Amino acid sequence: MKNFGYSIIKQRTIDYDQFDGRLLNEVLEMEPSFKVCLSCGGCTATCSAGDLVSFNVRRMNLLLRRGETIELESEIQKCMLCGKCMLVCPRGINLRNVIMLIKKSIAKYKPINS
């Protein structure tokens, strides 16, 4: 295909009406403690993987809640499951289970055209 110098720019606005909440709902149902994140970033700060590569655990919550499933899938691979995040979380979120749940359920809800 000839390159006309255009590319499809991802929409800047979060179109919440287009949001597919099935993955989110499944994760929250299986691990309700994930609901109470207050986005303090303690998990990201302490993350062992985050020391080695650009990785933000806290953003998993946002990606999940905004339907950014494709980015979520590639990001979540970086987690080493060391569990440090759970030891600093002020809300006691069972993050390792969240990671495993997302890994396991994500294929079901990935957009087909990706």
Next chain:
Amino acid sequence: METTPFILPFTIGLLFISCFLVIIIGIWISSLSRIDKSRIIHSILTKKSWFAIREIVMESLLHRKIFRKNPVLGYMHMSLAFGWFLLIVVGHIEACNHYQTFSVPAYMAIFMRYFVTEPSTTLSGKILSASMDLLLLFVLSGVVLAYYKRANSRLFGMKKTTQLKLGDRIALISLWLIFPLRFLAESVSAGIHHNGSIISHPTGELLASIFPVHSFEMPLWWAYSGALGLFFFALPVSRYMHIPVEVVLIFLRNYGIKVQKRIGGYSRIQVYSCSRCGICLDSCQMSHAAIKDTQSVYILKHIRNKNLTDEKLFNCLLCGRCQPDCPVGLELNNLRITQRIESTKEYNSSYEYLKNGKIAVSPQTEVIYFAGCMTHLTPAIIKSVKEIFAVAGVKYWFMDEEKTACCGRPLMQVGQYEAAKKLIEHNRMQILSSGVKKIVVSCPICYKVFNEDYALPGIRVMHHSEYLLELMADKRLPINKLPLRVVYHDPCELGRGSSIYHQPRLLLDEYVELIPIKNEKKTALCCGGSLANIKIQMNERNQIRDTALDEYLAYQPDLLATACPLCKKTFTKSNKLPIHDIAEIVYMAILNKMDIEINISTQIEKANADKNLRF
């Protein structure tokens, strides 16, 4: 030889179960790995087979382990297993003796009292039939206990008992009926023919004087044979499959076969060897948090029934407390991990971002210090280790001071072995390229994986409690006993996981007063913080922790010592008593001694200064 139609249910059942067992065990053994198969071939004619036979007698027949744990429960199992075994053996001898031939079909031995209508005349015949009567009484006493156990399990010291499925119910009922029916059938025949022995004869005469025993004889023998046949048919779908499979298991285990990190013939044999005695339920701390359906016995049952869910599979601390108690000696943790590997095998990350950088460290470096991820959240441990190293003059390289990949064990605990390999390889390269021959680890989780899964030839992996003990033995650390009463909490991964029980205790003995407690070493409690459980909720963890802490508090220690940052973090949350790592305690003691020495030396200096003034 004579025959009669009622032998059919028994004979068909026996044929069925024999064929079934040969086929299924054949399939399992053929699906073993090549190494395991060669293990069998090379061991079968060695004394290992003899050890296996001895173990079968001691455990499968006499149930020595259950006896030790609980004599009543042990007697029940022994009377059923050993008694039944002897009934078969002695019964055959009796039949051989009576017919004066070695080729007696099984039914002739089992139903001999029906076929033989004359009283035994020879002395050997009399002794044999008397011992058969006594053996049946022995078995019946076990059956009575089994009835009672179902109704009231507390007598047996067990808090919980397992629940039954349909196959189990049929097998259980037929098993319960076999011996009373046999007793009745034999007594009735003895009453009719006025033969029998010390028990069956009087019982038979008594029954004959009350009932019209002639019309009872055939139905009773039919029922007895039917119960046997039913039991054989229900066996494959019941927990009693453990009776034949356990024998195979004991042989294979003695040949050195272990559960591999995949589901295979041997893991199936282990699963089918579970008798569902429920002894593992009693030692499981999950029940402190009212979690009562995820224990090993249930997991093995779900594996057999193919209805295991992630919610149950991953709701276990893998503390290993149930393992030493298992009378069959099953590898309960490994079986669960095998299932976890299967459950998560599609989700292993590749960690392509890891760069295998080689490391150059100073050639004088004596040890590598690897604190571990968790330890970075308990800086008192790191600081103590560093200060102790300084006191002892240890030259070290702090491998994960700023950053490093996780050791890989937390991944393995949830079954992600493939992913863990990537982290292991990354860290391994760094350790090997450093050229240092000793690595000291502060976290038992890391310690276990470094020890078992990192191929580190020529490099000694030590937990800091081992290393500090070595430093002390080499007189590189001052000794100072603090007047503190201390309870030591064995971390699961260090204690049951790596068999490090004595080094921490020897070390603590030099620095504080160590209180012995009931649940320590192999039966030590878990703190509840284990990374192996990804399903448990925080409040449930807290309940497990508090129950453990209450037990420790009963000894009224000044502080609780542990050797794991995760245990420390978990316990500290409760704020019930001071918790310190062994390294902190050693550092405190050394510091205290140095303080005293400094004080004394300053006093001496002062005294000298005073003298100078005076003179």
Next chain:
Amino acid sequence: MKHIVIIGGGIAGIETACALTDAGHWVTVIEKDSQLGGKLNNWSYLFPDFTPTEKITVELQAKCRDKDFSILTSTEISTILRKDGKFNIETSSDQKLEADAVVVATGYELFDAHRKEEYGYKIYDHVITSADLEELLKPGGDLTVAAGKYPKRIAFVHCVGSRDEKSGNHYCSKVCCITGVKQAIELKMRLPDAEIFCFYMDLRMYGKHFEELYREAQEKYDIQFIRGRLSEASEKIDKSLLIKSEDTLSGRPLKMNVDLMVLLVGMEAGKGTANAAKACGIGCEESGFLKTTDTFLKSNFSEQEGIFLAGSCTAPMSVNDTILHARSAAMEVKHWLSKR
């Protein structure tokens, strides 16, 4: 004349005592310390207007002198028994008192920062709590981190022991945010060359002039606010601290070297309040603070008739709120006694 025993001689206790004495009652204050004033004695200046604490304590002392009520210092209560509509109270020094009403004003305790091990309090040299800093902020307080060296960069950590499941305290201590802002300004006034950062999760400027002070901190004192909870700190050879957080607004992990770290420790109900609750037979909430029978209309009433609550034993409170709560307790006691 009705006799009222007040447990606790902090600001809540004294204020209640004064108001009840004014109303013509006979009051006895029981204080476990050797002096009155409670936690206020540890503070130097008060938010939001930097009022010196002495101003309040001097006035309270004057009130204590002027009003005629008895004070038992270095005394704790051992038992309280209700008998014939009266309270029979026994103290640790074996005194026996008979009271018509009891006011619990046992206050709070500061969170023991040692429990948040990852922040290194009492492990690293230059980690202090807000209470420690308050001592240093007194005139003549030594702010150096090494001989002749003043901290160049200082971090304040919000929510230490508050809003934290790991500390066992799920609630917000309310006053630490504004304390942090106040102390940051004070430090900046003393050390104009220092860079000061506040690491917060949410800034809760709920009171009068609080928001204005926050703005002033940004505008006049260049205090920087980073939205992120500190995960851990480590000590370098030069005793400076490497702290880790996430700058959540830019979505990236953040590392920073600081010379001094101040932990804004929260409030806990503490042992004094727990003991009083046990002796009085009144309930505590999950947080440990004392239960009031109604949030809106009965915030001074305990579960036991005749036992009233005043000040921060019911919830974290500022000095100002404590004084108001104490006065309302006095009114409720007076009203209740008049009905009997």
